[in-house]
Amino acid sequence: SLFYQTAGYKGPYGYQKRREGDGRSCVRYKCGLTNTIQDVLRQRPGWMEVKDDGEWDFNWCDVGWLRENFDHSYMEEHVRICHFRNHYELTRKNLMVKNLKRYRKTLEREAGRIEASKCDFFPRTFELPSEYHLFVEEFKRSPGSTWIMKPVARSQGKGIFLFQKLKDIMDWKKVTPCGNDGSRSEEQRDETQVESYVAQRYIENPYLISGRKFDLRVYVLVTSYIPLKAWLYRDGFARFSSTRFSLTSIDDQYVHLTNVAVQKTAPDYDPEKGCKWQMQQLRRYLTARHGTETIEALFKDVDNIFVRSLQSVQKVIINDKHCFELYGYDILLDQDLKPWLIEVNASPSLTASSQEDYEMKCCLLEDTLHIVDMEGRLTGREKRVGGYDLMWNDGPVYREDVNLETLGSACFTANTHLGCVNDRKKQLRQLLKPFPGKKRI
Amino acid sequence: MMDEGTELSLTIAQIVQRLKATHLHSQIERQAKECLHRPEIQLESLKEDVRNFLKASGWERKLQNAVYRELHVQPLPSHPAAPPEHAKEPLAYMRKAQVNWEKRILKSLNSMCTELGVPLARKRPAVEQKELTNKWNEMGTDEPDLSRFRPVYAPKDFLEVLISLRNPNHDSSEEASAKSHWGLIQVPLHDRDIPQMREAYSELSLTTGQLGIDDHTHVPPDLFESEHTRIGKKVVNEQDSAAAQQYSRQGCPTGLRADLWALILNSTNEPEDVMHYEQLKAGVIHHDLLVDNLIYKDVKLTASNDDYYFVFEDFLYQVLLCFSRDTAVLEHFSYNSATPPKSYIQGKVGVEEFAVVYPPNGVIPFHGFSMYVAPLCFLYNEPSKLYSVFREMYVRYFFRLHSVSSSTSGIVSLCLQFERLLQTHLPQLFYHLREIGAQPLRIAFKWMVRAFSGYLSTDQLLLLWDRILGYDSLEIVAVLAAAVFAFRAENLMEVTSLTSAEVSVPRPQAGRLSPTHTHTGFHSGPWLLK
Numbered sequence: 001s002l003f004y005q006t007a008g009y010k011g012p013y014g015y016q017k018r019r020e021g022d023g024r025s026c027v028r029y030k031c032g033l034t035n036t037i038q039d040v041l042r043q044r045p046g047w048m049e050v051k052d053d054g055e056w057d058f059n060w061c062d063v064g065w066l067r068e069n070f071d072h073s074y075m076e077e078h079v080r081i082c083h084f085r086n087h088y089e090l091t092r093k094n095l096m097v098k099n100l101k102r103y104r105k106t107l108e109r110e111a112g113r114i115e116a117s118k119c120d121f122f123p124r125t126f127e128l129p130s131e132y133h134l135f136v137e138e139f140k141r142s143p144g145s146t147w148i149m150k151p152v153a154r155s156q157g158k159g160i161f162l163f164q165k166l167k168d169i170m171d172w173k174k175v176t177p178c179g180n181d182g183s184r185s186e187e188q189r190d191e192t193q194v195e196s197y198v199a200q201r202y203i204e205n206p207y208l209i210s211g212r213k214f215d216l217r218v219y220v221l222v223t224s225y226i227p228l229k230a231w232l233y234r235d236g237f238a239r240f241s242s243t244r245f246s247l248t249s250i251d252d253q254y255v256h257l258t259n260v261a262v263q264k265t266a267p268d269y270d271p272e273k274g275c276k277w278q279m280q281q282l283r284r285y286l287t288a289r290h291g292t293e294t295i296e297a298l299f300k301d302v303d304n305i306f307v308r309s310l311q312s313v314q315k316v317i318i319n320d321k322h323c324f325e326l327y328g329y330d331i332l333l334d335q336d337l338k339p340w341l342i343e344v345n346a347s348p349s350l351t352a353s354s355q356e357d358y359e360m361k362c363c364l365l366e367d368t369l370h371i372v373d374m375e376g377r378l379t380g381r382e383k384r385v386g387g388y389d390l391m392w393n394d395g396p397v398y399r400e401d402v403n404l405e406t407l408g409s410a411c412f413t414a415n416t417h418l419g420c421v422n423d424r425k426k427q428l429r430q431l432l433k434p435f436p437g438k439k440r441i
Numbered sequence: 442m443m444d445e446g447t448e449l450s451l452t453i454a455q456i457v458q459r460l461k462a463t464h465l466h467s468q469i470e471r472q473a474k475e476c477l478h479r480p481e482i483q484l485e486s487l488k489e490d491v492r493n494f495l496k497a498s499g500w501e502r503k504l505q506n507a508v509y510r511e512l513h514v515q516p517l518p519s520h521p522a523a524p525p526e527h528a529k530e531p532l533a534y535m536r537k538a539q540v541n542w543e544k545r546i547l548k549s550l551n552s553m554c555t556e557l558g559v560p561l562a563r564k565r566p567a568v569e570q571k572e573l574t575n576k577w578n579e580m581g582t583d584e585p586d587l588s589r590f591r592p593v594y595a596p597k598d599f600l601e602v603l604i605s606l607r608n609p610n611h612d613s614s615e616e617a618s619a620k621s622h623w624g625l626i627q628v629p630l631h632d633r634d635i636p637q638m639r640e641a642y643s644e645l646s647l648t649t650g651q652l653g654i655d656d657h658t659h660v661p662p663d664l665f666e667s668e669h670t671r672i673g674k675k676v677v678n679e680q681d682s683a684a685a686q687q688y689s690r691q692g693c694p695t696g697l698r699a700d701l702w703a704l705i706l707n708s709t710n711e712p713e714d715v716m717h718y719e720q721l722k723a724g725v726i727h728h729d730l731l732v733d734n735l736i737y738k739d740v741k742l743t744a745s746n747d748d749y750y751f752v753f754e755d756f757l758y759q760v761l762l763c764f765s766r767d768t769a770v771l772e773h774f775s776y777n778s779a780t781p782p783k784s785y786i787q788g789k790v791g792v793e794e795f796a797v798v799y800p801p802n803g804v805i806p807f808h809g810f811s812m813y814v815a816p817l818c819f820l821y822n823e824p825s826k827l828y829s830v831f832r833e834m835y836v837r838y839f840f841r842l843h844s845v846s847s848s849t850s851g852i853v854s855l856c857l858q859f860e861r862l863l864q865t866h867l868p869q870l871f872y873h874l875r876e877i878g879a880q881p882l883r884i885a886f887k888w889m890v891r892a893f894s895g896y897l898s899t900d901q902l903l904l905l906w907d908r909i910l911g912y913d914s915l916e917i918v919a920v921l922a923a924a925v926f927a928f929r930a931e932n933l934m935e936v937t938s939l940t941s942a943e944v945s946v947p948r949p950q951a952g953r954l955s956p957t958h959t960h961t962g963f964h965s966g967p968w969l970l971k
Contacts (some may be wrong), residue, residue, distance in 0.1 A: 209752050210754070210755055210818070211579060244578070244755075275751070276748075277748075277752070281899065284695055284819075284899065284900055285819055287695045287696050288695050288698060288819055288820050289699075289820075289822065290696075292670075292694070292696035293696075356748070
């Protein structure tokens, strides 16, 4: 493979490039998916697909491949792969809740109640069947409440149901508890043969637009857990349920589940009809309705969800320097404009539902690859790459330059722009050098 | 000719007359009476003190806003000998064309009525009334069979009418020359030329700060935005209509727009407004109108399919069905060249006492009509407030986009303005398009009729409508249309047919012009004005 010479080049901040001689002009990639990512990889200058057992520099794999092969693969220093080995600590509902609860306890002990309350962005959740008794206690404390049952490991809304009466879940008592006696290996416990569920307090007062419930899909890229480095993408979308919200029909899963995959099977689903709004559209709508300050505060709360959830698994995730991961966060707003974390996806859908969606996902993936930076074009000091803003870099990242002069000022704004204008093309032109071998246009 | 003094007194008299009948009048009267108990009101200086009180408590401002509103909508008092139709439209040939067009529309409506066997209006049976009341907030879930209904007309039908307009007093026997008009509109109306527009739209010059343009500005956008927002908050606090209108010329901040527009339009949400809306709603529940089906169909075909507005489907029914029944809208026909269609009770055709205006508000919706309401759903979600703002927007601006008149904000003028701008500044392009049978107006007409709703992203559209309100004119719609062509000039020079020309300019299905297009459009608007 050819190495790209960077001798003498001073990056945008006047520093010598960090990874001199590290960039590659020819990247061999493996890709286990057949959707947008395929197109993006194929079109990237200097990137070549390798088939079967060929040696690769970059792997966009699915979690199945990871599970089977990661532990047996030797990766050279420059190699990159798109998942962390034990990402499920964040993305499996029961593990995420466990990690968050533990983190919250630590926070309360070390920093007090108020600080710990910043973790109260997930609804009361109990793992079943292991926490069944705790769950029943909580259930009885709030009579008439609605709960949602979600299988731990499934996606796309499968197996989810709502209930208001205990008798709806009496069966769960009969299921053999798994993993609690410690006799199974870590591995086996993760790969639960018996399906386990979480029971979660259902949010009965979701924020509605024109009578319709929606949730938010946001993209967060993590390139390292220790130290924690996370990027937030400006684009995202709001997914609307195709029918009006009402608590009287909890059996109608089409009303409550906003997942596009579920909506697609609803009887009056019209694929031509949009059921998504771009994040920018949503942000503008909310701002027009509630005012700039209120919505800025809302988005700050949303930022908090990302940071805290990542911090809660920081010590648990195996921080392999070869790994990066693009998460799809699902957030729900309630009528008080409080954001709630519903779930984190390690393999957010990259299939496009429309031309617009396709373009957004292409840009998202291109920018992801820019940040992974196989070509060695970045200095590592960037606060923004395309549509991504650096949200956390072993500490909060601010829009303003923090130096001796500004240190005294109390006014720092977070470097996040979710739902703001994404003029990525312009920014990339100014930021990146052309690909190796190509002249600047 | 009247002298200025007489004109002024007449205007004042008219406004006083109109305001006497309003709720505001009785409110102010009551306030004036009640304030007599206050300690600061002295008998010796009664008039002065009451006046001061009304000023301090904000009532004077409300009155000012109401007067300001009247000045907007009332036609200028004309010569005492002028007949009332001159207030609607001074030019006879235009009036005639409008009358003929209306005859055609009515004929189309009546024949649909006969063909389908559906009455123009029908009282709903009790069961149906109850059902509708329950379903009021989700009328969109209804899927009535609308296949038999067709829109009464579409913008392109109306375009044909405009193309065939001729002034009988105009001698068009001259040979076609470079000086003659290349476009489709062949009436000699006076439009403002570029230097005049530059002066009139001075706030849009590149040296003034704007919301909505990020490139090529002389004023750094961040700096401008925070200062402009600060001023906007003040304007809203002061509750001053005139100030809000002036302010809107530079664009409204997203968080303040709803309040600012309501202020400019003097659109209130007092109990009597809410009550009025509820009465209209009751009207919808009791009677079913044929036009209701046209509304349903239009919403389903346009707004429901739009990426931005599909969510607001239910609001659109709630507004448009009530709008059809609002007889208060009939007032605007005194300055609209159109006349509401009249129907006669069976057997009494021609007998005025048995004439009924149909629909009750006199406005027959056409294909795309619901798009006038859709963008407003972004700003207001209380139905009565949304309704109030829409109605005012309609009686001030939108009606001009689908009636034949000589008004400078009328669609005829806009079309002419568009064609003239193109011919003056992009003659090569215009000539080329003409040669391939792709008259630019055929592409741009539908944008202008809808004031770009559905052809621009919501944020871009709202910035455009900021300026319509700010300048109290639709002229800017024509300028933007020309700017879009200017922006795509290079591509358009390559096309060889009308269809490929349509494709080359952003299509409605794509959702909108990209922000870059509109930024440049806006900015080449001023550029064109430069």
